[in-house]
Amino acid sequence: MTEKLVFIKNMEAELPITVKVMRAIPKGLPDFKPHVRSQTAKQIVQTMIAEVLGMKSMLNGEENVFTPIETFSLTDAIETYEKSFADTLQAIRDIPEEELEKPLAGLMGNFFPRRIDGMRIFANDTIHHRGQLSVYIRLAGGKVPSIYGPSADENPFQ
Amino acid sequence: MANTIVQQFIKELEAEEGATRKCLERIPENLFSWKPHDKSMNLMYLSVIVSDVPKWITFMAEGSEIDFVKWEKFVPKTTAELVAHFDEAIKGAKQSLSKVSDEDLAADFHLKANGKVLYTATKLENISSSIRHWVHHRGQLTVFMRLKDIPVPAIYGPSADEQAF
Numbered sequence: 001m002t003e004k005l006v007f008i009k010n011m012e013a014e015l016p017i018t019v020k021v022m023r024a025i026p027k028g029l030p031d032f033k034p035h036v037r038s039q040t041a042k043q044i045v046q047t048m049i050a051e052v053l054g055m056k057s058m059l060n061g062e063e064n065v066f067t068p069i070e071t072f073s074l075t076d077a078i079e080t081y082e083k084s085f086a087d088t089l090q091a092i093r094d095i096p097e098e099e100l101e102k103p104l105a106g107l108m109g110n111f112f113p114r115r116i117d118g119m120r121i122f123a124n125d126t127i128h129h130r131g132q133l134s135v136y137i138r139l140a141g142g143k144v145p146s147i148y149g150p151s152a153d154e155n156p157f158q
Numbered sequence: 159m160a161n162t163i164v165q166q167f168i169k170e171l172e173a174e175e176g177a178t179r180k181c182l183e184r185i186p187e188n189l190f191s192w193k194p195h196d197k198s199m200n201l202m203y204l205s206v207i208v209s210d211v212p213k214w215i216t217f218m219a220e221g222s223e224i225d226f227v228k229w230e231k232f233v234p235k236t237t238a239e240l241v242a243h244f245d246e247a248i249k250g251a252k253q254s255l256s257k258v259s260d261e262d263l264a265a266d267f268h269l270k271a272n273g274k275v276l277y278t279a280t281k282l283e284n285i286s287s288s289i290r291h292w293v294h295h296r297g298q299l300t301v302f303m304r305l306k307d308i309p310v311p312a313i314y315g316p317s318a319d320e321q322a323f
Contacts, residue, residue: 001260002160003160003161003166006282006286009283010286010287034194034301038301038304038318108315120170121314124293125313127290127293127294128293128296128300128313128314130294131294131295131297132298132300132301134294134298135298135302138197138198139195147294148290148291148294157271157276157277
């Protein structure tokens with residue numbers, strides 16, 4: 001098992017969970033935010049799209065300029081996320097492992113000796129933000145799906 | 159040279175350690191029982207999970223199973239106890255990983271409830287998903303913190319409270 005294969009396996013496992021969580025955001029509440037200083041649910045999904053696209057640009061070692069992707073609606077954002085994710089995942093599958101070991105010009109102003117380390121930051125950040133969305137869903141009165149284990153609304157072990 | 163998977167896991171733990179500790183040390187003990195919704199975990203329970211995940215990893219590196227029923231539930235009385243628990247757990251996880259090889263991680267590891275197997279996968283898969291599970295719950299914790307006006311540290315990038323990254 002190589003680092004690249006572990007990375008790909010993780011991404012393959014995460015996509016369906018993330019889409020399930022995004023779809024659980026109550027309809028009509030794309031602008032829900034639990035606190036005046038929080039991002040809205042839609043803004044979080046838009047950030048996650050930018051990260052998935054950013055991971056693809058890092059494959060070439062390009063400096064990442066992080067810009068959240070503007071979308072018309074939450075449904076539109078979820079579709080864009082799914083499509084971008086599949087596209088980035090395929091690009092990672094197609095690249096030789098040694099390319100991932102090459103330097104990344106910049107990510108949020110920092111130099112990374114290895115591209116895969118920059119990519120991992122964005123991959124983990126999507127998990128971080130999905131965790132935030134799961135709390136938003138609970139507070140907005142939605143049902144929180146099972147993520148890595150049971151939630152109060154869904155228990156895959158029962 | 160590419161990292162071995164074990165080296166990679168140790169580096170990931172090191173990369174996540176600082177921001178995780180910053181969150182935990184800001185959880186005030188007088189809010190431990192607070193929860194944002196009837197169906198949510200309370201703040202202490204969620205914080206304990208975040209502090210405990212590295213200990214799961216130690217079990218995965220060294221043993222062959224975790225049985226939820228036998229898991230020693232940690233109940234901190236203070237923020238200091240919570241942070242000390244985390245420090246010990248992360249130190250233990252790094253030490254136990256440093257003693258295994260990628261080949262060792264190909265063995266199966268079982269999650270059980272009172273002896274009944276709930277889930278089996280390789281140690282490698284279990285450790286990898288535990289790290290992501292950890293990131294997930296820390297993400298939830300940051301929303302709990304924001305709701306109680308506890309400053310959220312910069313994690314993978316700036317937060318509304320901390321621009322420095």
